[in-house]
Amino acid sequence: MARCLVTGASGYIGGRLVPELLAAGHDVRCMVRSAGRLRDLPWAGRTEIVEADARDLGRTADALRGIDVAYYLIHSMSGGRDFAAADRQAARTFAAAARRAGVRRIVYLGGLTPEPGEGRAVSTHMSSRAEVGEIFLSSGVPTVVLRAAVIIGSGSASFEMLRYLTERLPVMTTPRWVRSSTQPIAVRDVLRYLVAWAAIDEEVNGDFDIGGPDVLTYAEMMNRYAAVAGLPPRLIIPVPLLTPRLSSLWVGLVTPVPASIARPLVESLRTQAVCREHDIARYVGDPPDGLIRFDLAVSLALQKIKEVDVATRWSSAAVPGAPSDPLPTDPDWAGGSLYIDQRSAVVSAAPEELWGVIEGIGGENGWYSLPVAWKIRGVLDRLVGGVGLRRGRRDPLRLRVGDSIDFWRVEEIEHGHLLRLRAEMRLPGLAWLELSQRLENGRTVYYQRAVFHPHGLLGHLYWWTILPFHGLIFGRMPRNVAAAARDTARRGRGDGPRVSPGG
Template sequence: MRVLVTGATGYVGGRLVPRLLERGHRVRVLVREAGRLSGRPWAGEVEVVEGTLEDPHALRRALEGVEAAYYLVHAMLSERRFPEAEARQAETFARVARETGLAHVVYLGGLLPRGAAPSLHLKSRARVGEILRAHLPTTELRAGPIVGSGSASFEMVRYLTERLPVMVAPRWVLNPVSPIAIRDVLAYLLLALERGPSGVAEIGAPPLTFKAMMETYAEVRGLKRLILPVPVLAPRLAALWVGLVTPIPNRLALPLVEGILHPLVADTAKAQALFPEVTPIPYRKAVELALARIALGEVETRWSGALQGQSYFLEDREGIIREVRALTVQAPPERVYQVFASLGGERGWLVWGWAWALRGLVDRLLGGPGLRRGRRHPTELLPGEAVDFWRVEAVEPPRLLRLRAEMRLPGKAWLEWQALPEGKRCRLVQTAYFAPVGLTGFLYWWALYPIHARIFSDLARAIAREAERSA
């Protein structure tokens, strides 16, 4: 079939596209920024339409001649009032899709609690499903926490369990939930395309409590952990704690926490009848597979690949402050590139570790991402990926990497490296850009300039030393 995938740069969509191509489907993707597909192995095999779900003209181009579409988007990280944004996007998509005669839309939604009010996030997911089903032939797959290398739910369990030998947890960690492995989600999504419109089906593995999820993770990792449920711990306070201890930002942690305030158990009878080929693997097996992927450095996509807020790009214009460092390095460009392209994450930033950690902590306290997002792969980078509190804006191996700041700042900032060949040597050019906003922005830059100048100088020298050692 000719299939449209929305959310192709997200956690699920980024894994679904190559599997659709493997099955012989012709894939078209709708993306906000076409450049974010650069570097992905499948980028040259798909049709690309640039636009958003609120742009009827882009949607019309994306849906023209398409037999089926996947709706795999949400606005939790990109919009403050995400329920309104998600409803607006779904209504625009449904209207244009109906006009173009779309025969089938497959939507990945969320499980709903029985006999209790859903969280704001789950209520919004349900509303999107209602809009799509009201206007289009739809298959809506409702899933609980998705478990896989790089998924938000898995990262939350992983970091809480790894970092806290003793946990005081809210009593609702005793509520049962139905997690599901990412490989099973992908299997259902692929089969849904073949089965045709099937209405709502809930999917999930055998349920267990969130406490049991953390205990199972600890067993797999050979850790001893004590979890003490207590009757009082407000969801917002718990989300703030999750945001402090794990890489998950508060804006995502709160919906995740609120989603398990009540039991979230899947009724899988319809899914078993529709898709008998799929037997969801147990949670323990999903954890083992996720950890194996991480150990091998084979994480295909990560939750942090989703953009947070509106993106912007570096433009050479008046008002931008530049801090440039240039060094001659006794190593080829490839070696220099390998060093600066592997900064951040578990490796860190080579110099002034305490200063980077402090800046990350301050950013977290101000509501930013901080350093805990890490990176998907220790050495490989793709456009649009997160690296700590940066976002990859441009990457051109083996000569260029530009990161765009997503920390809280009174302005916009970038950090760029170029590896320029000079015979058998290389010239490393490191540039920090800052576009201040108002007087506050200028005061911020000049107040921190003395320490920034020292850190950036030391960083450039450390990159050069590392490249020369490796050469």
Template sequence: MTTEKTGRPVFVAGATGYIGGRLVPRLLDAGYRVRALVRAPEKLQSRPWGEHELMEIVKGDVLDGETLKQALAGCQSAYYLVHSMNPAVGDFARTDRQAAVNMAQAAAAAGLEQIIYLGGLGETSGQLSHHLASRTEVGELLRQGPVPVTILRAAMIIGSGSASFEILRYLVEHLPVMITPRWVDTPCQPIGIRNVLHYLVGCLQVPALRGGTFDIGQPEITSYRALMKIYAEEAGLAKRWIIPVPVLTPRLSSYWIHLVTPVPAAIARPLAEGLSSPVVCRDRRVIELLPQELFDARKAIRLALDRIRQQQVETAWTDSGRIPPAEWSIPGDPGWAGGNLFEDARKVILAGSAEEIWPAVSSIGGEVGYYYADWLWRLRGAIDRLCGGVGLRRGRRSSKELYPGDAIDFWRVVAVARPEFLMLSAEMKVPGKAVLLFRLRPLSATSTELQQIARFLPRGLLGLLYWYAVLPFHHFVFNGMLNGIARASGKQLLAAAQKQPAADQG
């Protein structure tokens, strides 16, 4: 029996992640009602499909069993796309274990017909990495309940914005000569993101898939060395020299990946550990049960590169980050009463409307940069990277779109209201909390005031010292940034950047 479209909702746990953020709009396009469980509803509400008539967004967490049961009530099937492999989570395996148990219990209470889980590909009889072992354990825990669980097992997913693809992209583009671990020749069978999504949607439509475990991958077995060679060719790069050495352990590899790519060591290490195990498909029944054109690695890489070049990256691995609470940044809020809240506010006045100036504001970061003294921002990013932070290499998913939860270099978008307001929260290593705000306030039909406000809540003495150490640079960097935004907007500067009293911020 297939899932009845526009009937009982299809539940999606992990809708703000890399896979979930692409799956939901495809389910909606196929005519399914979708109920998405998210911790931060604003991350989906602002998406083009966030207010779709078949879309329902529920605030909750898979670690909260009771709210999960309430969210699943009335649903027919569920996708479980949750993984806790992120730097903010200590023991991700334990967290995933509890979440899977909650899901199995809640699914049973709701009387679901099916759970669909995207797991990791690997030899279950061999020595799995901690990451792959956790992915396998999640599938087993989901199956301990009475609800049939369909498990799709995938190796590296090739798609614009995926963590594994970003590692490949940065290594090949930035290193003509690569010193690599021995796993560079490990057999693997990657799969393109479009093929993954086709299989996921198809699980609702083919009864024979229900309750089974299926390996999904491209037709050919390849290696990471071959993927690097193919990427260089598709990207138009000169031949890359790859030199495998035995001394690079997964831990050392993760630090190397951390320094060269945007992916932090906390995420890179479990990925590197997984790369050391052969990941090839053994059970290929899904090819007959749900036929489609399976892309080889070359076509999948070409499509991913096209998306990046066209600024059409739907989701990225950075999407899964939390939107940090920033109530403390509002002057007068009791949440920070008794502490020091430092502020630097500046403004310019431009001859133009907020709508005309907004594109220059919302394009900040990434390849566009910060409009002034970019070398200082790059230096700050390099220092942050050396200290274990995210640095500037994350860039941004798109230079054209901006949604709450998006990463911009070492910032996270907290709130955005086009063409009036943008709030960024700092994710770099800093002894305190910091936000950067931009406001556009119409002064007349032909002029607009652009405000830029930096606020910092220090943590201890080190936080105080940090603020006063960077304070001398604010005049040059922040004034330069505002004047640079003005130039980028193409609008006449009526009043150059100047310091703004707190009481004059409106």
């Protein structure tokens, strides 16, 4: 097994590569500028973490001491005017430090660009990545440069731009680059290639194009994404007037991806990015079922939202074996839109008394907020073919996973602590209601969280339309649940009237 150093371990690929290397049995050292960024990751305790800047020769050489394979996953996306010079300096310093430390191999993930002389202008960011690759290949340290185009995985900047544009704009006027061909690759295949080079003994110094089985235009990727996500086909109208700068500002306006990051992505999409060879198969063979196709890669990137345990969707998705899922270190704009209404209240009752109210919610016991509003919502749901409120509860006091409660389904229950309900009403998206209680500093605290993942533009419009009603309904619930728990405590002592679960 190899001793591996991973730079950029707090980034998109690095944060997914580390647990994959650990799972393969390799020893991992992470080189980051701030160790604090890795502190709470589930795999951090199984690695060695060192602080160093790739432009500091001494500290980088120390970080590389005793390392067999060094993964260089550093590049500037929005580094200002001098980003190319900074990338050049960092690569040269890292290469010199690796040579001094006796590193056996450098592995660098770059970008897929046209060959020189093909008549296509290459963006400055892509030119910088190509230059970094050449620096390593001529460094005297055997180097493997992997060149990829669009990486499909939740959290990838390219994928997030594709996700938001497709979901939010059923009709869009787009720049000419939507007709450029590219060869996207699933993040799982990228990681498979990266991990494999830690175990290959043969000395190799060269670059390899890596891509999935599909060659698509950006417009085709948007429509294929829409099909996988269950959205209607998108109407895409290319216009010739949008420059990369205007395009990036447009992307920044429509999506949460910052314009400073969108611009290099847009610039890279202006040119064709299709693999010219598949020589890597000589060293890393294709899996038995082949490389992951685009539609499946999109499905894998979206599946965490649709799975049962929504709580892990945004807070603990860094699980080995699911490298396409979002990580806590991903940027805030990664992972698709997720609307959250979160509230809490201190309760003058014991935790078990509060839990009794939580577990007894719904059905004849009501929802502790504006009963007429809940009834109207139930009627509206039935009018559009939903289940409405007619199902009630199986048991007035006890719940188990899979039970129906009105138009909700019990998705998870941790008795005495947490109840998570998934909406089964007709909605343009997915919705959950999570109720929990904790004992904090000797006080019982009630927590309530409503979560909505919109499906297309209609889902976003739905959320903003009902937001004022959410304020009325979900705003009253903590107060009334707390009052019901206090009532339970008083009745236990025989000294008070019962509080209604209404609003």
